Amino acid sequence: MRRVLILRPEPGASATAARAAALGLEAVVAPLFVTRPLPWQPPPADRFDAVMLTSAAAARLGGDGLAAYRALPVFAVGAATADAARAAGFADIRAGDADAPALLERIAAAGHRRLLHLAGREHRAAAHPAIAIDRAIVYAADAVEALPRPARVALAEGAVALLHSPRAARHFAGLVDRAAGIGIAAISPAVAEAAGKGWAAIGIADRPDDAALLAVAAALCDQADRLRNG
Incomplete structure (x- = not known):
């Protein structure tokens, strides 16, 4: 399953979702901020x-x-x-x-x-x-106070969360159980640091843009699929 959870605010969230779809990734949009x-x-x-x-x-x-x-x-x-x-x-x-x-x-x-x-x-x-x-x-x-149900379901089913900012990383970490096998893709080292440790997998984009972030997320999805399929 190649699914990503997009947490950035609109209109950026929809733009990222369109880029994800072009790469063959299924996107679930659930902005953390308005x-x-x-x-x-x-x-x-x-x-x-x-x-x-x-x-x-x-x-x-x-x-x-x-x-x-x-x-x-x-x-x-x-x-x-x-x-x-x-x-x-x-x-x-x-x-x-x-x-x-x-x-x-x-x-x-x-x-x-x-x-x-x-x-x-x-x-x-x-x-x-x-x-x-x-x-x-x-x-x-x-900031929103909780993730909507589609986002929680997507995470439970192995979706990779995309983190676009340090504030988003900190807020997301406070909303979920990072021990629940969640993988994250961070747009920069600063964002990864803000997310903290304890995630099932973490990838860091080599430059701060959607193309690099989605490439990392796709690699994490493929890695998770290989582990699930033995």
């Missing part, structure tokens, strides 16, 4: 020489306030976040293939010193000694 925009006051754009996006939701939910920063270069974690920035009207976009600390290293190497981080209410406050960072909180992701 995202919503928050009111925010955009700081003056002339205070910054670059923008950082660590989540596609910031670009999708930032609203009209994003327009003030479209002339600035945008540094984004992962291809999905870069695509969301492009859809929001940004033109100069540089996608990083790692996490926020690695992206900050790249921003510093490019000579930027005054950064606006458009972020969610729950975020990782990454820092860099050479960069002054202001954060604007533009959205919230509210």
Whole structure:
């Protein structure tokens, strides 16, 4: 059985499900969070020489306030976040293939010193000694209290859970019994670390995008099938 449990919020969840289907994976969608925009006051754009996006939701939910920063270069974690920035009207976009600390290293190497981080209410406050960072909180992701029955059934039947963020990893670990033979696929080492130990199997994508994550999940599914079939 090649089934994956997709836990990221919409609209990303449906996009991941479509990619999974193209790979011959059956997808069960059960977002752990529901995202919503928050009111925010955009700081003056002339205070910054670059923008950082660590989540596609910031670009999708930032609203009209994003327009003030479209002339600035945008540094984004992962291809999905870069695509969301492009859809929001940004033109100069540089996608990083790692996490926020690695992206900050790249921003510093490019000579930027005054950064606006458009972020969610729950975020990782990454820092860099050479960069002054202001954060604007533009959205919230509210956690669900329990997994729906189809998700619980899928896990009981051997589905591999896809984890797209450290917060999702921590929340998922608190909702399930990790000793129940559950396998997880993490989009980065930081996400795997947040999930903790005790899983039946764990795979880590070699870059932070859906293609790499789904490749890991497919390999875990195939490995589980081989074990079941002897």
